Amino acid sequence: MSTETARPKLTLTRIFNAPRDLVFQAWTDADHLARWWGSPGVPLRVVNADIRPGGSFFYEQTTPDGGVMQALLIFRELQAPSRIVFVSAFADAAGQIARAPFSPLWPLQVMTTLTLTEEGHQTRLTLQGSPLEATAEENAMFASILGNLEQGFGGTFAQLEAHLAAVAG
Template sequence: MEKLNQGLLLTREFNAPRKLVFQVWTDPAHFGKWWGPQGFSLEIAKMDVRPGGEFFGCQKSPDGNHVMWGKFVYREVNEPEKLVFVQSFSDEQGNTIRAPFNPNWPLEILNILTLEEKDNKTTLTLQGGPLNASDEEQAAFDEMAPMVKQGFGGTFDQLADYLASQL
């Protein structure tokens, strides 16, 4: 049986309807325009949003010197309110690999994204944590949690700007 270790809980309100927020998370025409660290570009090689489907893509730093491949394997897709996916770093062939920045980073992170709409605004809640992590992997995740939270803050800022451009 798999074990979800302790993780992060992030909440953010967006000035957009839930249907649109869900769409920009699941449509490759939108997702590549806002996902990832600020300044990085995202090339999507594959995006099949259904249970068992995968996202597979490559993020490049502004100078082009840093390239990171990653993937999501979708477990649950409940439009327009919930996405559950396992996120991993990968090589160019889609094989799960260790993160380039920390040899103890967990191989898999389970993310549970929920969207609730009220008064044409959407509250996004993202709960994420290591899956089946060793003590060393959990410690690496815990140590980097503030940076991960800050990174998602930047990504969510980009999402807010992108949503505003779509209204």
């Protein structure tokens, strides 16, 4: 049973020293995304990339202990250069949505909306994410680790920042 009430929300804001068009491209071009997305220090391999509304970015990461985790970004909206909406989910080896390897209570899908705003020569990225069609227990699990999610995205955003700096030259 799903609930649309009491949905916890992750909200993060970060300023990048790069033009908005480049930040948008880093999120929507598979070659760019493969260079910075994911957990710091965990190699990422792109299995399949079809980045368009209705398409997905299917990848796997190998953890330091040798475990392999697959995941998806399923794109809902791409409004260049200001808005990206995607669903993130863990996946099985065939690319089908699957339970998270770390908990059966993690939501199957998390809806994420990115808003990119120009601020001079910089870009303000605002990320908002909430469980999609989640049970009360899944919402509670998501809410219980918001701090960990903020920390995890901090590392991912640091990788994005380094990538943007390298690309911008």
